[in-house]
Amino acid sequence: QQQVKQSPQSLIVQKGGISIINCAYENTAFDYFPWYQQFPGKGPALLIAIRPDVSEKKEGRFTISFNKSAKQFSLHIMDSQPGDSATYFCAASKGAGNNRKLIWGLGTSLAVNP
């Protein structure tokens, strides 16, 4: 049972376009939602993260939109570039202290065509 459902599995976007990746969760105990970017042959890198008390967070061309009532959050990549081609993972955290858990989505493979 996936606690964090990510879609689409793969995405092809033209250079300059907007890439949108969506994630949904069920457990309202989640309180931190990071996105990771992974290039082939590399480990994931923390890209941007949001807490549920805000609806949007923007860092450069990357924006997280958060809809608490719908239990959904999404990553938008504006003006997508070929260098953005990577696998993107959403995740969600819950719990406290040593019981804190980070649950990952299955990833979205993004290809940006030049």
Place this chain on the structure above:
Amino acid sequence: ETGVTQTPRHLVMGMTNKKSLKCEQHLGHNAMYWYKQSAKKPLELMFVYNFKEQTENNSVPSRFSPECPNSSHLFLHLHTLQPEDSALYLCASGLLGVKEPQHFGDGTRLSIL
């Protein structure tokens, strides 16, 4: 340069072999993690160490044995592995009290023959 270095990058071993994966970080972090990344599955947290003390073991089979001699180094000792253990093994580091890893290494691609 990610700040977290893993060696070797690739490892092929038979099921009866014994090998070790090494991870090193010089970011001043005091939490270190081992993750397993397999195709079509979410990233799986295996072990967490805080200040050299193991604080989490996610029901990992005993054929995987972690070791954390200090807050900069982490090892994963492997013995009698199974074909389904073939995967990318990622080390990560972070700050104590922040359960979300901050920096990942580039992983060791492990293939079990």
